[in-house]
Amino acid sequence: MEVRKVSIREAKSRIKNDPELSKMLVRSGWREIALDLDGDGSADVSFSSQKAGRKIDTIAIDLSGNGEFNLYLHDFDGNGIPDTVCLVEDGGEEQIVAFGGEVELGFVNLGVRIANLLTAEEFLNRELGISLADLAAYLKLHAAAMLQELEKRGTAEGIEKVYYFLHDAQTYYLATVEGTKPRVRPFGTVLLHDGRLYIMTARTKAVSKQIAENPCAEICASMNGTWIRVSAELVEDNDRNVKVAMLEAAPALKQMYSADDDNMQMLYMKDASAIIQSFTTEPEVIKF
Ligand SMILES: Cc1cc2nc3c(=O)[nH]c(=O)nc-3n(C[C@H](O)[C@H](O)[C@H](O)COP(=O)(O)O)c2cc1C
16 A cells, blocks of 8 residues: 655645545644534544644544544654554553554545444454554553654754744745844745755745845744744855755745746855744744
């Protein structure tokens, strides 16, 4: 079976473009995407990431039919194949089982499979070839190691987190300074390349001239009730490879810019300080 890892943005657009799936799309708390397959008003399967804007690495499934997500598939190593199954017990106690790369579930296929689901036991038997008792045994054996892995994953990669946030928010607002006045406008370009976080503009624009005069800038975006502010110095990078990477990442730009047009301008964030906040979580500060 083909297994492909998709970004939250791509998954959303695939769902929206699929009339059958789009009927099932529901809003669901912290989860970025949730589908209501049986039309009872509560989500049956959700696709989410542990970190804001990251690629999907958790698929949660409601096996009980009562709106509780009690089976999770995690992709710890990021290879697109869930490598653990985690079953949440009735009492809320979470246990985890490791399957290496053996469990393969495709994004689109999953919707079809889950629609035919009856019970947790059937799912495990039919799709994974194991019994609930097997699962429980595995859970007990591997829970500690998997929890450690979860913690490790949760702390790494600050710049990536900022990148995915801006990428998935699609639009962010860039504030610059002109003399003594603030100036702000919508932007959308963002690129993570060789450990630097870039945005793109045109030399002809006032924003470019403002940055040349004063490189201090601040960016703000919000998504699903969470917002980010990044303040940084914007530094020009004329490397042609970076421009090419930007055009490849956002091919629509090719209609207006080329790597050799002398107008396209790549700026990376230096001495950046980002803060990610929501009304319900502790602010997270990321420096890069
Ligand atoms: C959703 C959206 C995204 C945009 N993204 C960019 C961008 O990444 N880079 C850019 O130069 N202009 C972008 N623009 C256009 C700028 O907002 C526009 O050119 C603005 O006037 C530039 O600011 P300035 O007039 O102060 O130079 C975007 C506009 C919209 C509506």
